[in-house]
Amino acid sequence: MHDDLLAIHDLLKVENEMMDLRAEAAKLAARVQKARARIQQTQQQQAIEEARLAEIREEERTLNRRIREYGAKRERTQGHIDAGRGDYNSALEQLKELDQIVDRLESELLETIEEKERQEVCIERTKELLVVAKGRAVTASEAQRTRRPEVEARFKSLAPTRKARTDALAGHLGQRYADLRARKRPVLVRAVNGSCEFCNMAIPAHYLAEVAGGKRVHTCRGCGCWFRDAVETEDESSDEEDAD
Ligand SMILES: [Zn+2]
Numbered sequence: 065m066h067d068d069l070l071a072i073h074d075l076l077k078v079e080n081e082m083m084d085l086r087a088e089a090a091k092l093a094a095r096v097q098k099a100r101a102r103i104q105q106t107q108q109q110q111a112i113e114e115a116r117l118a119e120i121r122e123e124e125r126t127l128n129r130r131i132r133e134y135g136a137k138r139e140r141t142q143g144h145i146d147a148g149r150g151d152y153n154s155a156l157e158q159l160k161e162l163d164q165i166v167d168r169l170e171s172e173l174l175e176t177i178e179e180k181e182r183q184e185v186c187i188e189r190t191k192e193l194l195v196v197a198k199g200r201a202v203t204a205s206e207a208q209r210t211r212r213p214e215v216e217a218r219f220k221s222l223a224p225t226r227k228a229r230t231d232a233l234a235g236h237l238g239q240r241y242a243d244l245r246a247r248k249r250p251v252l253v254r255a256v257n258g259s260c261e262f263c264n265m266a267i268p269a270h271y272l273a274e275v276a277g278g279k280r281v282h283t284c285r286g287c288g289c290w291f292r293d294a295v296e297t298e299d300e301s302s303d304e305e306d307a308d
Pocket residue numbers: 253260261262263264265284285286287288289
């Protein structure tokens with residue numbers, strides 16, 4: 065392999081690893097953040113559901129009180145009728161009205177009790193969700209606590225290598241490299257069926273022969289990336305084995 069290609073490849077490799085480490089650290093933090101947000105959201109939901117349950121219970125108490133009041137009135141009216149006191153017809157009318165009111169209140173009470181039961185089930189489910197969310201937060205925090213120092217240590221340990229490899233790629237090569245990185249280009253590209261794999265620009269045949277022979281390095285006229293040679297592909301797979 066040409067020395068220039070080797071230098072480019074080595075720098076790219078260390079930078080890619082550092083990028084992966086940074087992405088991993090960000091992912092670890094994002095998982096913790098997400099789990100905490102979920103806990104907060106679930107707690108807010110629970111608070112809303114508890115408040116609604118309190119309202120329903122208040123409605124239940126009010127209905128019970130009114131049922132007792134109207135029940136007592138009905139008893140008094142029934143007492144008047146039984147004792148033959150007052151106007152019989154109007155008392156009978158009143159009794160019928162009170163019956164209707166008590167019936168209506170009792171059916172409202174039944175609905176309220178059913179709603180209360182549904183709400184209690186709702187709260188139980190939310191509590192279960194909260195337990196799950198808290199479990200996830202613990203897992204995410206533990207993952208962050210154990211893995212993050214490793215990620216940071218590895219990142220720091222790579223910094224001198226990166227510096228040395230950047231320095232090794234001085235001059236116009238370094239300039240082109242920095243420019244390609246800034247434009248988020250792959251830097252090194254393969255030739256696929258005589259064309260650049262990244263931008264599809266056709267490649268002169270002698271370019272590839274020279275690159276493969278390690279005689280010269282060539283860049284794509286379309287995207288500006290360097291062509292890899294055949295040997296380098298093998299190098300890379302052995303590099304990855306080394307990394308494991
Ligand atoms: Zn290209």
